[in-house]
Amino acid sequence: MQQTTRRIRGVVAGVVACGAVAAVALIAACGGGRDAEMGAPPPSGRYDIGRAATAAEIAVMDIDVGPDGVELPAGQGTVSQGAKLFGAQCASCHGVQGEGMPPAYPKLVGREPREGFPFGRDPKLEKTIGNYWPYATTLFDYVRRAMPLFTPGSLSDDEVYALTAYLLAQNEVIKADATLDAESLKAVRMPARDRFVPDDRKGGAAVR
Numbered sequence: 001m002q003q004t005t006r007r008i009r010g011v012v013a014g015v016v017a018c019g020a021v022a023a024v025a026l027i028a029a030c031g032g033g034r035d036a037e038m039g040a041p042p043p044s045g046r047y048d049i050g051r052a053a054t055a056a057e058i059a060v061m062d063i064d065v066g067p068d069g070v071e072l073p074a075g076q077g078t079v080s081q082g083a084k085l086f087g088a089q090c091a092s093c094h095g096v097q098g099e100g101m102p103p104a105y106p107k108l109v110g111r112e113p114r115e116g117f118p119f120g121r122d123p124k125l126e127k128t129i130g131n132y133w134p135y136a137t138t139l140f141d142y143v144r145r146a147m148p149l150f151t152p153g154s155l156s157d158d159e160v161y162a163l164t165a166y167l168l169a170q171n172e173v174i175k176a177d178a179t180l181d182a183e184s185l186k187a188v189r190m191p192a193r194d195r196f197v198p199d200d201r202k203g204g205a206a207v208r
Contacts, residue, residue, distance in 0.1 A: 063144060069137035072182035075157035079178055082166025085159055089148045098170055100126075109170045117195045130171025134196040136188035140164045161185070 041047065065071045087096070093105040100107030110128040119125050119132065133139055144160045146152050155163070165180040174180070174188060 063141075065137050065141035065144070067135040067137055069140075069182065069186035072137065072140065072185060073157045074182065075161050076179055076181040077158050077160070077162025077165050078180075079162075079165045079169040079174075079176055081159075082162035082164070082169075085155075085163050086166050089155075090163070093149060098167070108167060111172055111191070114191070117192065128171065129167055130173060130191060132192050134190055134193050136164065136168060136173070136185055136190055139167065140185060143167075 063071075086094075086098070090098075093101060094108050095101055095105075098107065098109030107126050107128055109130065110126060111130040113125065113131060119127060129139060140160055143163055144153075144155065144157070147163075148154065161180045164185065165174065165178055168174045168180075168188065169176050169178060173190065178184075180188075
């Protein structure tokens with residue numbers, strides 16, 4: 001970026017000093033015309049930089065889990081295991097009881113309001129896993145990909161199952177002695193599930 005900026009500044013300076021006719025030569029000397037500066041592909045259509053990713057490399061990144069949970073990995077975790085992990089890995093940001101630390105770190109635990117889903121009418125209401133999140137499987141997905149904040153992706157699948165179990169139990173979605181694995185997590189129905197409906201606009205997808 002700095003090198004490109006220096007080239008552009010050189011072109012501008014050249015135009016000022018030599019006039020518009022000299023600018024064409026100056027641009028060519030700087031490494032090409034507008035297409036080269038803007039990143040247009042070469043005539044061959046290939047940059048010939050790097051190599052194709054291997055299946056193993058793609059697998060490391062291809063870890064997203066959708067609402068149906070078909071991509072959930074093997075593993076399992078208990079609520080009690082998750083409680084210990086939460087204290088060690090999550091409480092410093094989200095609070096000891098998942099109460100959050102405004103304004104940066106949101107509240108995770110809370111079932112109120114339980115009825116009516118009034119979030120669109122009252123923006124002051126806090127959205128939590130228990131009163132707003134529509135799918136338990138995508139909770140697993142988010143924790144697995146994005147948490148902990150400073151070391152995302154560092155948790156094992158068993159640890160993610162345990163943390164998901166703890167958060168669901170704290171939000172009164174599953175029992176306090178529950179164990180979660182792929183099949184039991186797919187079976188969890190979140191309290192706000194029916195509050196999210198398909199987008200019926202042309203070409204729309206389900207709102208999640």
